Every structure is written in C-alpha cells, then in structure tokens.
Amino acid sequence: MSIEVGSKVKGKVTGITNFGAFVELPGGSTGLVHISEVADNYVKDINDHLTVGDEVEVKVLNVESDGKIGLSIRKAKDQPQQSQSRPRPNRGNDQRGGGRGGNSSAPPRAENFEQKMARFLKDSEDRLTSLKRHTESKRGGRGAKKG
Known part of the structure; x- marks a missing residue:
C-alpha cells in the first residue's frame, strides 16, 4: 500500500519522544506525528494524549524524498477541517x-x-x-x- 499525501490511515504508536510520536503505518512504514499535530489545544506533555501501542487515525501531511513521513492526528478529525473552510469575519483584533x-x-x-x-x-x-x-x-x- 503506497502512502499518499492527504490520505487518512490507521496506525499504531510505536514510540514517543519529547517532540512527537512515531506511528507505524500499513505496509510497515513509519511516520512522525509532531507534538503540534497531536491535538487542537497546546500539548505540553505528549504522554497525556498518547501511549505506545495506541491505535490512531492519522492524515499524511507530507512524504519527503528521503522517506520521512509527516503525519497529523488533529487534521485526521473531520471537525477542524469543516470549521476552517468557512471564512470568519474580521472582528477588529x-x-x-x-x-x-x-x-x-x-x-x-x-x-x-x-x-x-x-x-x-x-x-x-x-x-x-x-x-x-x-x-x-x-x-x-x-x-x-x-x-
């Protein structure tokens, strides 16, 4: 199964670091979910959101030429995508x-x-x-x- 940018796939968390989590994707490839892509709110400690062995749905953000795969858990959810597609009026920041x-x-x-x-x-x-x-x-x- 080839990993395509924009596709949503299920994966398993195989490792957690202070900057993100590694997720094994179907086909044996591994990608990184950066800590900023774990949840919609600020994530101080990724261990509060994920543990090794968790099954997660991720969206493929990018596939680098050297094989690195960028993933996002928060963009895999349907809610944020729907709210961003509607333009918001400027309320005088x-x-x-x-x-x-x-x-x-x-x-x-x-x-x-x-x-x-x-x-x-x-x-x-x-x-x-x-x-x-x-x-x-x-x-x-x-x-x-x-x-």
Whole structure:
C-alpha cells in the first residue's frame, strides 16, 4: 500500500519522544506525528494524549524524498477541517479587552502567523509593563518620593 499525501490511515504508536510520536503505518512504514499535530489545544506533555501501542487515525501531511513521513492526528478529525473552510469575519483584533482572560468567552478566530505574533507581542509588552510598574512601586523605584 503506497502512502499518499492527504490520505487518512490507521496506525499504531510505536514510540514517543519529547517532540512527537512515531506511528507505524500499513505496509510497515513509519511516520512522525509532531507534538503540534497531536491535538487542537497546546500539548505540553505528549504522554497525556498518547501511549505506545495506541491505535490512531492519522492524515499524511507530507512524504519527503528521503522517506520521512509527516503525519497529523488533529487534521485526521473531520471537525477542524469543516470549521476552517468557512471564512470568519474580521472582528477588529486591535480592540481587545484588557487584562488577563478578558476575551476568554469569545469564539476562537482563524488567524495567520503574523496576526498571532502581533497579538502575542502586544499582550506580552502589556504584561511586562504592568509587572514593572507593580515591582517598582514596591521597591520605591524611579520617581518614588522618599522620606
């Protein structure tokens, strides 16, 4: 059985590393599911999601010329594919609520990498500014009146 890009196949987890899991596919070939392709949410420890011997359905992402096969468990599920095919309206990413978790009840948006990085940098700078302000006031930093 030849492995084709885009096909969904069943496989068995044969090994787990800190960066992903190796899955044996039909025909004896082995592919790698990167840790970012295990679940839709952030995966800190892959052992929370997979164990050696698990039967999983994977989607073939790529087949390299040197024989390496890239796989995805999260893209093998039907739900994420259906939600990504529908375009989402722009809800004004710059007008976010302030503070931690201010937008936690909002539905997830489809964002490209640049938008995610810009949002992360803005949020990170806001948090650092707040932290600096808080620690300087406790230490009597710049501009604090003494005596």
